[in-house]
Structures are given as structure tokens and as C-alpha cells.
Amino acid sequence: MSATVASAKRLHDEEEKTLVHFLKKRYSAKEVALTKILDEKLLGGFRVEANNEVIDLTIKNKIRQLQEYLTRPAN
């Protein structure tokens, strides 16, 4: 299967290995072809896209969530 990982900084080999291992387990895949993208706008962290799913662990997403939380409707 193929997966895309986007991050603000280049991933270390160790990090990449852990990620591939995780993806293999999660999707019960034998091989994972990883496409790496560098995007400084993400500010930090990384974001994986595989099998129509996204796991977003970037700082940018965190800030967006904080914004939503602070501007949420009062109960």
C-alpha cells in the first residue's frame, strides 16, 4: 500500500521506521511505500495520509483546533 507523510522538518530514519511499522500494523499491509513531503507551513509535527484516512498531528492543526475551541458556541 502507499502512504503519504507530510512534515515541517525532515524525518529521522528512526522516526520513519516507527511510522512504517505503525502503518503496517494498522492496515495489515506487507509493504508500505512512503511518499515524503516537506511543508514548512505545518510548523511542526507531521501528518499521515493512507487508505482514505488522515492522522493530523501537526502544530498547524492543533492551532486550528484551539481556535475552534475558543470560538465555540456557548452552551
Added chain:
Amino acid sequence: MTTNHLVENLKKEIENFKAQIKVEKVGRVIEVFDGIAKVSGLSDIKSSEMVTFGSGEAGVALNLEEDAVGVIILGDFSKIKEGDEVKATGRILEIPVSDNTLGRVVNALGSPIDGKGPMRAEKAYPIEKVAPGVITRLSVDQPVATGIKVIDAIIPIGRGQRELLIGDRQTGKTAIAIDTILNQKGQNMICVYVSIGQKDSKLRKIEARLEEGGAMNYTVIVSAGASEAASLSYIAPYTGVSIAEYFMDQGKDVLIIYDDLSKHAVAYREISLLLRRPPGREAYPGDVFYLHSRLLERACRRNEKYGGGSITALPIIETQAGDISAYIPTNVISITDGQIFLETDLFYKGIRPAVNVGSSVSRVGSNAQIKAMKKVAGTLKLDLAQFRELEAFAQFGSDLDDATKRQLERGKRSVEVLKQLQYAPVKTEYQVVTFYALVKGFMDDVPIEKIKEFEKKLIEYTERNAKTFYKEIAEKKMWTDKGEAELVKAITDFKNGRH
């Protein structure tokens, strides 16, 4: 609040915040055209689930196909391109609701568009909801005073009723709706006016008119303009009724006007055809009946145990050349609890509001009429029906017997009394007095062209000289012998002084 205090609060809020780590389902846009997007992926999406596009636009998944999802885009679709990311939200489309919406003009997504600044939401309501069930309902027995004589007397509307306004263009359908809103001042009623595919200039005029009449304090306008996407016209009535439900949930009575459902059906037809759903009669999709029935079923009167409150719906349908047997008119006629027919011929004859009394009905409203009105309106209805029958005869010759002549004269006066200017609602008490004078024959010797003047002065005179009668109507909804005697005396005195 000081700045320090604000900062402290903000800090506390930020401390409370925990970022969620979740797996999101995403798809990619395969194709975009005419406000529709085909999206791949999104394998677990529900029907009518809300999605968000990368550019921030919202959408609703309507067609769930084998390898793609058909999504209608709510808003500007020019920024969405092939390959864009689409996220499923897992929620049905929601709109923000709050008491602050009163007096505002909002779009189909519930955001203000009147330039009066942002609106703080209290809750989010889904736009699609199952209508209240049988056990939560109560039968209709409280009147909606429209202030329009012909409606209040002959085609009465009750709280929780659905009454259709139907007629050709330029026959005064919107005028009746607006007059009804204007007359709700002090009647403990919240009004929602849903404008679907109307010209923005018309909406502006209506808003100004309501503002001038002091009606915006208890009114919300929901607008999906003619220049906006068809998808917004499609959801606007559901948005309107969700806002209405928010107020009903507080136990309030709400009046909602859909202006008009013909354009709503056309918008839905456009969406359906673009989604390649098979066309049926007049090219409308197969579920166009359900489109309107599920909307109008949400009008109801709830019993106290389930929170009380009511939603009265006045849908409007525009016919083409008086053809009420077209697809959409027949559908909506069968869903509603009655209809008010407006006719071009009557309009140009000067009978305004141009209501065709013969073919207009209210199936549940008569239970909601106050007793006094029921008493006078019964005779009035009979007078008018006899008049219509005789009118055709009378054209052939003049040698009619006295009884027939009397009935004809009475009928002509009844028609005259029922004429009414726009933006001039009449209070229920005044209506009762006018109809009382009419059906008891006090107007029979007044020349037809003087009827309007007579009516006006009679009301002024009786209000001063028959106070008991007015008090009884206002408080007990029916007159007693004492009040009646006083009114008869006042009317006789008035006539004697005048003639």
C-alpha cells in the same frame, strides 16, 4: 471587565483545551460542476452528512454511489478544484440558533447577512429532524389573528395549522403573508420569513416594511437569494423551520412563511437532475412529495407535557396561468390543512385581497375561531355562497323577486366589506363589530360606495359607545345579551345621527 481579567480568562480557557487526536476520513474531489462535486473515498459517509472542503466551503453528501459520493456544495464552488481534500464531519448539517437571531436577516446556513455584525450562537440545531410524533401533539384550537378580514372570518387559521397561499404571480400572496406578520405584534408570536430564490430587491423592500411596522423585533428572515446556489435554496426552508423549532422548544408560538415552495421544488429538481437522479413528472424527481411533506409535517402544536409551543406554516405556491392541477400545487394542496386561492381576475376587479372564497378552505381552522367570530362568520359565509349562486342568474334579467334582490344587495355589501387595503390589518374586535352590523342587516340601506366610510366611522363610534361589547369580546371571546343590546343601540344611534 479589565484587560487583565480577560487575559486570565483566556489563559484558563487555553489550559482547559486538549487537542484531539483522531483519524479523519478524507476523500478527493474527482469532478466539480454546477455546484455539485463528485468525491472519491469517504467510504463510511452517511446520507445527508456534512462535509468540508479544503477551501472551507461546506457541502452535503446526497448521492452515495459505489465508487463516488455526490456532494452539493453550499456556497461558492469556484474555489474548489479537482484533487481537493474533502473531510467527512460525521454530523448532519447544523445551523447556529439563538435568541439573537430575532430581528436579523440570515442566509441558508444561519449566518447573518444584514451587516449588523456577528451573532453569538447558543445552540446548534440539525436542519433535518423527524417531525414531532402523534402523542406529542395537540389539536389546533388557538387562533392566529391575521388581521385580514376575509381570512379571519371565512378561512380562519389556527396555531399549528398549515395553510397554503396559492395563486398566480402578482395576486398578493406575499402581501397577505407580510400583513399577517405585521399583525402579530403583541400576539405572543415569533415569525420566521423564509425567502427562497427571490429578488434581493424584493427582500430588501419586505425587510424595510417589517422594520417600519415594528415587526422585526419578533421576526427572523432567512434568505436564499436568486443569485446564490440552488443548494442554498434547497436547504433554506429546513433552516427556517429549525430556527422556528428552537423558539417552539422554549414553548413559544411561531409563524413560518415559505415564500415560495415552487422555487424550492425547482431548485431541488436542478440538484436532482445534476446528480443524475431519474426525472419523473414535469422532470421533478420521485421524492419531491417527500421533500415538502417532511418539511410541512414539522409544523405542529405540541402539548404541555412535551413543552408546548406551536409552529404555524404558511407555504406559498406560485401557479402558472391559474393551473392548480400542476404537479407541485396538487402535492402541496394535499399536504396542507387548507388553501387560500388568490385569483388574477378578482385582483383586477378591485377585490383585494383577491381571495376566491368559494374554492378556499381551512380544514382545521374553524375550531380555532373565537366564538363571537364563529357566530357572525357563519351567516356571512352563507350570505356569500347564496350571492355567488344568484349572481350568475341576475345577469339575465331584472325581474327578480324582493327576497332575491335583498340577497344580492347583501352579497354585494359583504364583498365590499371584505375588501381591505394592504398593510392595514384590522383587530379582531373591530372585525366582529363590522360583521355583526353587516349580517344583522344594518348596512343594507347604506350605498355600496359609502360602505368603507360607514365601516370606519361605525368602528370609531361604537368603540366609544359600546365599551361593554368590546370588553366582552376581548376578555370572554363572546358577547352577552347586555353587550349585544349596547352594541345594537350604539349602531342604531350612529345610523340615526348620520342619516
